Amino acid sequence: MQIVPKIMVSDTKSIHMIPLHEIKYLEAQGSYTRIVSDQHDIIASRPLCDYIAQIGGLPFYRTHNSYLVNLNSAIRYDKQSRYILLDNEEKIMVSCRRREGLIGTLQAMLTVPQISLRTPDFA
DSSP states (O other), rough: OOOOOOEEEEEESSSEEGGGGEEEEEEHHHHHHHHHHHSOOEEEESSSHHHHHHHHHHTEEEEEEEEEHHHHHHHEEETTTEEEEEETSSSOOHHHHHHHHHHHHHHHHHHHOOOOSEEEEOO
């Protein structure tokens, strides 16, 4: 049995257990947080900083004071408009001061190890 990392999210009616890989992004809304996933769009009664502490780092990246984005859902970064396009067609803004860090993080995530295409010499 494989354990799937999840976060616990409370709203006014229930407690949801959401797998991290399903989350597209989290958006700060004052002292609340909007959590958008494959199955949910929830307004949680905790601030974004609580979820940042709980989720940790990669593949999530804080693109703006108001957004924490799952970079596995990103399909394009528009340099002129400074937004990330997600696989659900939503656009998430990237602040000027977080742009360089985002580009470096995306490059690190997408770096593929070098594969030798040379055939081995058999003697």
